[in-house]
């Protein structure tokens with residue numbers, strides 16, 4: 001057993017921080033939270049890992065990122081999604097996916113996920129089986145938790161020919177799903193960019209494979225108006241974009257699904273997302289950077305839709321999830337000015353970045369008993385003037401003004417995760 005001491009802050013429910021001022025958190029041998037106590041039991045001689053006066057918060061989950069786009073970060077944002085993909089993203093991704101560069105790109109991404117405290121992450125790499133395998137191995141070595149999936153595209157979108165046949169695509173995906181089926185920390189997620197470059201036949205086979213391996217599914221949904229027009233032109237039989245996935249069995253229900261963006265959803269699609277238990281990855285920086293729009297976060301939370309926060313690098317300009325959180329609050333405030341409805345609060349967005357997105361992985365993102373002890377230790381002394389602040393005020397200030405410089409330690413399942421050596 002391990003015992004940590006500090007100002008423990010988490011959000012078991014979305015509306016308020018639950019705060020335990022300089023208290024003790026007991027963690028079992030297998031890294032799960034047992035209980036939080038005000039005092040140590042009398043006569044207990046167990047050593048305490050002492051972070052007195054520091055903030056102890058759950059580690060973050062980055063619910064959507066494209067690792068092999070990392071070298072492109074910050075570039076080409078004067079274009080909207082489809083032109084950005086064609087002109088910038090596809091060539092950059094091809095370069096970083098080459099075997100000579102793939103490890104360097106993976107190193108940078110893994111290092112920066114660690115740096116910003118996103119110790120759980122959902123990756124959307126390239127069509128290359130080699131890239132995915134390399135990334136999965138390196139993530140596994142890092143000690144962090146992740147889902148990674150090979151992009152499957154058997155239809156040509158920007159190129160003359162498709163990258164792979166349906167059969168080749170499934171064979172590669174099944175090899176990866178099989179190879180990592182018993183892995184605890186790094187697991188496979190079936191992955192399609194959008195229903196523009198994956199056939200119905202492919203997505204139906206993915207549904208069957210996802211059930212067989214108990215693996216989830218990820219894809220993009222309703223990100224950009226031109227994208228939606230193209231989708232509906234390709235699928236005239238569907239009422240909406242979501243149905244292009246649902247008719248193939250890859251839109252929640254028996255296959256755990258995360259849909260990225262979900263900005264221009266119809267009323268029908270919102271009901272489908274709610275009823276099918278679909279997760280939404282809210283990627284606000286990306287949505288602003290390439291002018292896709294602002295998702296109705298308040299509405300989704302009120303509807304009970306499962307939402308997490310994604311950086312969506314490299315249409316989003318940073319892996320810093322704290323920065324994504326404050327941008328999500330700011331964007332919600334701007335929507336509220338227009339609609340007259342309430343914006344989301346920082347507590348709610350912190351919940352999404354921890355327990356909300358974390359639930360995609362299981363009992364993750366909270367310090368309730370039975371949850372993984374995955375934690376960040378925050379020394380926020382550099383952010384405060386020498387007067388007395390409440391813990392709540394310190395949390396708010398950290399989330400608005402802080403960054404990785406205040407994170408002094410990171411834990412997964414009770415074990416400290418040190419800075420990945422290849423960058424240090």
Ligand code: FE
Pocket residue numbers: 064066124220260312
């Ligand atoms: Fe994306």
